[in-house]
Structure formats: structure tokens, C-alpha cells
Amino acid sequence: MNPLSVVVRTVCDLFAWFMIVFGVNVLLHGYVTPGGGFQGGAIIATFTAFLLVAYGGKRVAARVNNKLFDLFEEIGLIVFFILAFLGFPITFFFNFMARPLAESASGILPGVGTVALMSAAVGLEVTGALSLIILTMHKGIRMFKVEPLEQETGHER
Amino acid sequence: MIANAPFLLVGLLFLGGMIAIFMEKNLVKIAIAISVIGSSVNLFLVALGYRNGGTVPIHYMAGENTVMVLPTPQAMTLTAIVIALATTALLLSLIMLVYRHYGTLDIDEIRRLRG
Amino acid sequence: MNWNDHLPALLLAIPLFGAFVAPVASPFGRTTRNALLASFSFLTLLVSLFLLRHTLTNGIAVYVMGGESFDLTLPLGMKLPVRIIMEVDAFSAFMAVCGSIASFAGALFSMNYMEKFTGLGRFVSLYFLLTVGMLGMMITGDMFNFFVFLEISSIASIGLIAFWRDRPEAVEASIKYMLISQVSSMVFLIAAGALYGKYNVLNMAAMGALIKPGTLEKLALVFLVGTLAMKCGAFPLHMWLPDAYAEAPSGVSCLLVAVSQASLYGLMRVCFSLYGVNLGGAFIPWAMIVMGLSSMFFGVAMAVVQHDIKRLIGYHSVSQVGYMLLGLGVGMLVLTDARGMAEYGFTAIKGGIFHIFNYTMYKALLFLAAGAVYYTTGKRDLNELGGLARRMPFTTGMFVIAAAAISGLPPFNGFVSKLLIYESAFAVHPALTVVALVTSVLTLASFVKVFQTAFLGPERSAFATVREVPTAMLFGMGVLTLAVLVATLFPSWTLSYLVEPAARALVDQAGYVGAVMGGGL
């Protein structure tokens, strides 16, 4: 993919960061709004797609490290699992942090408990995974320069 | 009668997707048809949970109005959307691999495994 | 707290954790990854065995995900259950044991089998996800949750079938399976949604208590049956199955066999526990029987003419699924008829369930043996194979045991379950038994062909350097051989401690409903 014109790149510079902020907002308010981890993560991952379209594959591939997204994915998954596992003396997935609404002085937050944390973990996971999907699929296009498929060593063809 | 309009649309979308699977030969178009079928099913689920005059099923946002739409079908729809995203990404990746191996997207020519 | 109460959650949590840590652990090297693969699948097997013991002594185990207590199915005096509920009766636990044995054997086998390839961290991750999807389908008690696990297992299996990205055939088989599995899972979701719209409940037990015969229910039943019969490979819907089984890596084919049995479990759960006496006449049982007979006969007829070893075994999967559909269909036919049930229906169900165990074990073993041949020789075409018996004595021996068991040669376990099915199907109509017997003969014929061309004969000069496969692979096959031999030598023990409680749990709709709804129907 070739980089687009200077107009697009400038707009990308200006607005791309707002997408991340918006995504984080959606992600963190997942427990009270119709948003949540997946939606927020998908919005943040749009940032990667945006960069790819505006700046072209070569530059993004040089700058972006796939290991970072791998790390995001792993941290999200493991945090999610640990949060679910911590409810174990009662049940798996039990919301052990939640308190009844009446006990708390201020609003909704204490009633939420692990749901908000889980939604953040899912958001991290989806960010990493979707960005990885986008980058990997872009790497797989190779529309003009056809490279041979990497050969596996195990079986003869 | 007008309350049944979403279900009519669901039927139309489902049939359209199904017809497209059989009429189209291009794998990418078939992938689009499968996405259309998935969307029609999601619409079906959301339409199931609607109550007349209902609001968002979130306690502090619903306000005075106590009639809420059913939250369970919405949760189901969200899950189905996530699954549909995963399958679409996988399907498109597989299509890319097929194109690189076979050099074509015509589904009638991708038939080394038969008999 | 008592860990026995939490076994259903642990059964899912352990392989799920394995799937999540596998990409983290795999950069630490081969040994760490292999240890992870073996240890987590072994833990899963242990948990499933404990779960089986728990259900056999304490009856149906109910587990409410995220509830205030593990058995609080109806909180706050509600009439309908709200949370996702796992419901494990003897049949589910039996299936979970079958599935986790296959998973353990496939994991042991894959350690050496896959070591030459790249991307193994993802492989381990997908393998455990497939295990989670399979076990989740087997123990869940919730309609939508069943759909989610169905999709998890189909996505993971699609990824694993296409794991050898550099083989065009593997990608082709994967994309064909993907097309049909996507369309059919959407149909499944429509059926689940329609039932939810009518009864306002997603829990299978609660739905079973509420359900009444009607047009919508019949349509939903057809959609559910069609999808699940496709997933387990009944005759006109089986086209994806030999492709997928043949092109997947062998350890994965071994697990895919168990996954198709999970779909069969779902089919039986829908027909027996969800609909039960409301099935609405003899149409669905007869459809099941006809599907079973046609899968049996046409599957084996296609298998006789194949000359790719894994594809041949894949077509045998179609034909073996037919036996289970026949046995369970005969049982379903007499579900409302107490006399017929006592005379032959219960025997048919026992035969069908025993055949599920036998089929999972010997078919997984056959796939692993075919994989061992592919591992050492690099060939799958029977025309190019020959004379391997002297080179690979252990593989040959285990292949002979599995082939004799699948052909129903006495005294092996395949004969026992087939005998139960023959005799009970004979009571319905003799023609059913005739088809089943002809199928058995053709099965033997095709395995004689495989054994003669691949293992017997003079040694080929091309295979002069072939050695026996590594020890871990032999252990993987040995686990399954052991299971086959146990079922062979102690058939009455297996029948009375594993199969009969499972069969009784399957036909006991009131018990299944009562475990969630609290006794009062």
C-alpha cells in the first residue's frame, strides 16, 4: 500500500489520537454504557488501520513492532482469566469486588466490581488482536511483489 | 403488522444472502453473502427483544421510564458480532491463502479434493 | 469449599488457561511448550475422570457461572434460571471423559509430530481452544452458550485444519468447512433465538420444562437437528468431513473425531432432554435412522475405493457415525412407549453410547497410526506404501488392534457395541440390521486393503531408512490402545459403570429438568 496525499496524512496526524482517546473512553465506561471492551478495543484498533492507509505499509511496518501487540493480547487474556479465577472460593467468574448499591455512598461504581476491570482487559486484548490481524493481513497481500510462500520443512511437496 | 416489519427484513436479508451464496462464483462475494446472513440473524435477535416504547436496558440511563427492552438478546447479539468478526477475519485470510495457492477465486476451480 | 463442586468450572478453566499461556510460554523453547501441552491436557483428563466419579455417586452436578453459590440456579425466588448454568449428568461426564482421552493422546502425539513446523505457540493455543470448545459443548446447559462453544470449536478447528499453510489442499479443506459451518451456525442461532422469543428462557432444562409441541418448535427442531447432524457428518452433509480429517495434522484429526462426537452429544441432548416426549411423532427418529443407514452404507462404499490412507479413514468416520445415529434413533423411536423401551429401546441407546466411546478411541488411534506412517515415510498414498510392518512393529500392532475393533471382529469392543445395535435394530425392522451387517463387512474389506498394502509385503528400498516413531508418539497411541483393550476385556464392567448410567441419564428428561428447576416440574 502506498502512502496517501499530504492532506490525508495531516488529518491523520491531527485526529488519529482522538480515536484512541475515544476508544479508551468507550472501553472504560463499558459497565454503564452500551460500550465495553470489544467496542473500545475495536475503535482503538482502527487507529492501526488508519495509520496503514495514510502512511503506507512500508513505513508502518518499519515503525510498528508486532511483539507489542502480542504483549497486549497476552496481558489482556491473562488478566481476564485471573480475574475470573479469583472468584473461585465462591464460583468461577464470581464478582468478588462488587458491593450492594445501598452500602456505597457514591453512585454506581462499587456495584460494578470486576466487570469494569474485565472490560478493560478485554479491551487491551481486542486492541492487540485486531491490530495484529490488520497488520498480518496487510503483510499477506503482496499485491505487486509476489514472494514465494515460506516453505515448511516437515513435508515434501 | 408494522411490528413485524423487522422480521420481514430479516427474512429478505437471509434469503438474499443464501441466494448470493449459490449464484456467485467469487469467493469474496460469497464471504460478503455470509456476512449478510450473519447480519440478518443479528437483526432477528435484536428485533426479538424489543418491547413497545422500551428504552435502553441500563438502570441509571432509563430514567423514569420503567419499560426497558430485553437485555439478553442484546448481549447475545454482541457475542454473535464478536464471533462474526473473528470468522470474517479468518475467512478473508483463508481466501488470501487460496488465491496465492490456486491463483483464482472461482469456487468451481478450487476442487482438488473430490471423489 | 469443596473442590468437587467446582469440577465443571475447572474442566473448562484448565485448558482455557493453557490456551492463554501457550503463546507466552512458547518462546522459552521446545521443552517448556511440550511440557505445557502434555501437563495441561493430562490435568484436563484427570478433572474429567473426577467429574465422572462425582456424577456417578452424587447425581447431576449443576454449576452456576458467577453465581453467589455454585448451585443457586433460581436466585431471589425467580421462576426461571438467569445465569449461564453448566449441567453435568452422567452422559455429559462420559462424553467429557471420551473427549479428554482423545485430547490427551493427540497432545502426546503432536509433541513430536509437529516439531518440524513453525508457529507452534499458536498451534498449542488453538489445540487447547478446540479442547475447551469441545468440553464446553459437552457440559453446558444453556442454548446460547452451546452456540458460543460450537463457534469456538469450529473456529479453532478451521485454524488447525489449515495449519499447514503451505499445502493448498489443507487451505481448500479448511475453506470448504468454513463455508458450511458459518451458514449452519447462523441457522442454529436462528433456532435458538426463536425458542428464546417464544419461551423467554435460554436454559435447556427450563426450556424442556416449558416446551409445547407446535409449528415453531418443529421448525426450530429441524434447524437444530440439521446443523448438529452436519457437524457430526451424517450422510448428505458429510462432504467436508473426509477433506478436513485428511488434511489436518494427525494429532488434530484425533481431536476432531472427539469434537464431532460433541456435536452428536448436542443432537442427542436436543432430541432427548430438550424435546423429549414433545418430539412430535416418529418423523425425527425415522429421519435419524434413515440418515444413519445412508451414512453407514454410502460412507463405507466411498471408503472402499479411496487410496489416500487418511481420507479412507475419514470416510469411515461417516460410516461409524451412522451406527450411533441408528442406535440412538431406534431408542428415540420408542421414547414414549414404555414396553418397547424396556424390550429393545434401552439396549439400542446403550449400544449407541458404547459405540461413541469405542468409536472415539479406535478412530483416534487409526488417525494417529496413519499419522505415524506419514511422519516416518512422508507419504499418505497407499500406492506408494508397503512393507512397513518390519520397520514399525509397534505402530503396526496398534493399527491391527484398531482395525480389528472398527471392523467389529470379535472379541474386540467394536463387536460388542455393534451387537447391541444389531439386535435392537432387528426388533424394529430386519432390513436395518442387514444394512448394518453389510457395512461391517465392507469396513473389514477396506481395512484389509490398507493393512495389506501399507504394512505387509516385502520391504521397499525407498523405506530403507524408516525407523519406529519416537516414544512420545508411541505413548499417545498407547493411551488409546489401552482404552480399546480395557473396553474389550471388561465389556460388562464398562457397560455397567460407564454406559448404563449415561444411557439412563439420557432418557431421564425429568431428572435433567429437575436439577435446574428444583424438582417441581
Place this chain on the structure above:
Amino acid sequence: MLGTVYTGFGYWDVSSWIAFFTIAAALVLWLRAQGREDYKEGTEQDEIYWSGNVVPEEGAEITVPASSAYWGFRKAMAPFYKILTGMHTGIGTDIVGYYVVVVALLAVFILL
């Protein structure tokens, strides 16, 4: 432990079968151990008989390939196999088509 399985019509007993196989195997092995009196080592009895033809040098490589096995069966059933293999076209949309047709047929028949 080696129990009897009652099927409701008859029974299956694995121990008697194993006993039968042991006795039969012992009998066969004993018969085989007797040998033939008229066998002389080093005479023409040692030569390979290959349907009266000359035995080829590369005998090990000449075997019946798997695709020729059961040739007569396949020849006799040729019309049947033509239809059956014709069904397995290997085209993706055909696979989906069979699914849709089967579900539609089931739906029509259950509502009748």
C-alpha cells in the same frame, strides 16, 4: 471381571472367546510345527512359484497397488460408484447446497 454382556436376546462372553482363540491358536501352531515329511532342503521345492512365469529380478517392487484392489467389485458396481463419486464434486457451494436442501426437506416433511 471378564463378564457376560446380556443383550436382551442373547449374550456375549469375552472370556470364552479368548479361550477359544487360545486353543485354536495352539492347535494351529502345533500343526504347523509338525512340518511336512517330504520336504527336502536345497531342492526345487525351495524355488519361488510365480504363476508359472519367470520370477523377476526386482520382485520386491512388484505388488498390487491399492487403487487396483477390489477391481472386480468396483467394476461390477461401476454405475453405483459413478453416481456416488459424482455427488462428491468438491465444490464449496455444492456442500452448502446439500445442507440447505436437507434442512428444507426435513422442514417440509415435519410440517406435513
